[in-house]
Amino acid sequence: MSTFGALNTAYRGLTAAQQGMNVAGQNIANAATEGYTRQRVQQSSITAPAQGLFGSGRPEAGNGVSVDGIARLGSSFLDAGVRSAAARAGYASARSSALQGLEGILQEPGENGISTALQGFWSAWQGAANQPNDPAAKGLVLQAGNDLATKVSSSYRSLEGQWSSARGQAQSAVETVNAAATQVAAYNTSIRSTLAAGGSANELIDARAKLTETISRLTGGTVREQADGTVDIHVGGNALVMGGTTRALALSGSQTADRLGASVQLEWADRPGAAIAVTDGEIAGALSVLAPASKGGAFDAAALSLNKFAGDLRGAVNALHVDGRKSDGTPAGDFFDKAPAGPAALGLTVVPKGAAEIAVGVAGAGNLDGSVADKISQLGTGPGSPDNAWANIVTGIGVQSRGAQQHESLSSAAEISALTSRASQASVSLDEENVSLLTNQHAYQAAARVMTAVDEALDVLINRTGLVGR
Numbered sequence: 001m002s003t004f005g006a007l008n009t010a011y012r013g014l015t016a017a018q019q020g021m022n023v024a025g026q027n028i029a030n031a032a033t034e035g036y037t038r039q040r041v042q043q044s045s046i047t048a049p050a051q052g053l054f055g056s057g058r059p060e061a062g063n064g065v066s067v068d069g070i071a072r073l074g075s076s077f078l079d080a081g082v083r084s085a086a087a088r089a090g091y092a093s094a095r096s097s098a099l100q101g102l103e104g105i106l107q108e109p110g111e112n113g114i115s116t117a118l119q120g121f122w123s124a125w126q127g128a129a130n131q132p133n134d135p136a137a138k139g140l141v142l143q144a145g146n147d148l149a150t151k152v153s154s155s156y157r158s159l160e161g162q163w164s165s166a167r168g169q170a171q172s173a174v175e176t177v178n179a180a181a182t183q184v185a186a187y188n189t190s191i192r193s194t195l196a197a198g199g200s201a202n203e204l205i206d207a208r209a210k211l212t213e214t215i216s217r218l219t220g221g222t223v224r225e226q227a228d229g230t231v232d233i234h235v236g237g238n239a240l241v242m243g244g245t246t247r248a249l250a251l252s253g254s255q256t257a258d259r260l261g262a263s264v265q266l267e268w269a270d271r272p273g274a275a276i277a278v279t280d281g282e283i284a285g286a287l288s289v290l291a292p293a294s295k296g297g298a299f300d301a302a303a304l305s306l307n308k309f310a311g312d313l314r315g316a317v318n319a320l321h322v323d324g325r326k327s328d329g330t331p332a333g334d335f336f337d338k339a340p341a342g343p344a345a346l347g348l349t350v351v352p353k354g355a356a357e358i359a360v361g362v363a364g365a366g367n368l369d370g371s372v373a374d375k376i377s378q379l380g381t382g383p384g385s386p387d388n389a390w391a392n393i394v395t396g397i398g399v400q401s402r403g404a405q406q407h408e409s410l411s412s413a414a415e416i417s418a419l420t421s422r423a424s425q426a427s428v429s430l431d432e433e434n435v436s437l438l439t440n441q442h443a444y445q446a447a448a449r450v451m452t453a454v455d456e457a458l459d460v461l462i463n464r465t466g467l468v469g470r
Contacts, residue, residue, distance in 0.1 A: 007455070008064065010451035014444060015067065016067050018440075021440045023040065023041050024433050025437070031430055035207070037202070037206050038426060038429075042067070043066065045065055046066050048061060069200065070202060072206075074425070075422065075425055076225060079422065081421065082213060084216070087216045087217060087220035087281045088411045088415075090218060090220075090280070091220070091281055091288075093282065094284075094285025094286045094289075095288060095407070096405050096408035098286065099397070101162050102162060102289075103397055106397065115394070121144040121148045124143070125377035127141075128140070128370065128373040135355045142354070142355060142358060148348075153345055156307075156343055163260040164258075164259075166290055168255055170251060174266070174283065177215055177219055177249055178249055181246045184208055185241050187205075187208040188230040188243055191204050212233060216281070217282060218282050219235045219266075219278055220279060220284060221235040230243050235249070236277045238268070252264055252265045260303055263291065264287060302393070302397060307345050309393060310347075314337075316386065317379065321333075321372065324359025325361065325362060327357075332358070332359030335351060335352065336351065
């Protein structure tokens with residue numbers, strides 16, 4: 001190597017060390033940045049020039065170091081594990097949240113629950129049976145009946161509200177996926193052009209990775225990396241993002257028109273009516289509870305159970321009350337209004353408007369007969385009683401909710417484990433970066449010292465050689 005070649009070698013060393021310090025500084029600056037993946041300078045040594053016809057024949061040193069690129073120290077395998085765990089956690093979280101909301105509607109056990117209203121209803125009838133001539137006792141029956149009917153109808157209204165809320169959250173998730181897919185396609189275009197020009201797209205890849213995790217968490221979508229640096233995202237086996245192009249997702253029906261019991265499914269916006277089979281992700285979890293009862297939908301199943309409970313309660317009480325007599329001796333008729341069109345739980349209303357219309361005894365048995373009231377008060381006992389029916393509803397929903405919470409806990413633990421495994425490789429270690437920074441700093445100083453030494457040698461050769469003897 002010529003003396004002037006040594007200057008070039010020193011210069012290359014300075015450049016490589018400076019690039020190493022820049023990358024270490026970038027890592028340190030982003031140590032707390034969410035989604036940032038640490039980077040390293042990729043270097044390789046430059047070989048000595050080949051010996052030509054007039055070569056010296058002596059071994060020659062290499063021509064220094066080459067900066068080949070800036071590597072992003074991520075792992076596609078660990079990234080895929082995080083996306084998969086996030087999809088399962090998203091599904092479990094959506095179901096658990098919906099079922100806990102459903103459980104909260106019941107307010108059981110508690111003073112505001114239907115079971116407490118049932119106990120008050122039966123107690124009021126027992127009081128009327130014990131004091132058949134007391135208008136106050138009959139007034140308590142009327143009040144307890146209205147309270148029970150109100151709680152049943154309000155529970156159904158709350159179910160409708162929870163269903164609509166879950167439907168709205170699913171719609172919001174679909175819109176988030178469409179927006180994220182558009183951004184991923186834009187990043188694909190930028191990353192492809194940057195890599196083709198020989199630049200570093202590490203920060204763009206980090207930003208795109210965060211979006212792909214969001215899409216996976218919401219839809220369970222899978223990511224496929226391409227040779228040109230782009231990624232394709234598939235949902236239900238079909239491409240959501242391919243290079244710089246995207247397709248839009250949509251939910252069937254409309255958020256304003258859909259009601260409890262409606263069938264909601266995920267579709268491609270350009271192919272309405274064709275359902276997308278999704279089994280993971282928050283959207284799949286929401287659809288699982290929004291589905292009709294025939295397909296396992298928790299909200300609709302609870303609504304049907306509540307309607308059956310209201311219908312059975314109406315029928316049992318009316319069957320006894322209709323045989324009784326009012327205070328004036330006329331037939332009493334139904335206590336609860338007959339089943340109207342629509343949900344039975346919403347139509348549970350008390351027919352009598354005053355204490356005089358409450359039947360506590362049968363015709364011809366005298367004013368002190370409380371046989372009807374006593375029979376009604378006993379409806380709360382026995383295997384087929386409304387109390388047992390309601391307890392079974394509450395227990396079933398509670399078991400579902402508990403199972404969903406356990407599933408969420410396990411899925412969350414798996415997601416945390418996947419994130420921890422990836423962070424152990426991809427996150428920034430300040431200790432490691434400080435060592436890298438010091439190493440490159442000393443390398444820079446050493447390369448500068450080499451350049452100084454070569455400069456001094458050239459100064460001797462150029463300016464001082466040949467002066468002796470003049």
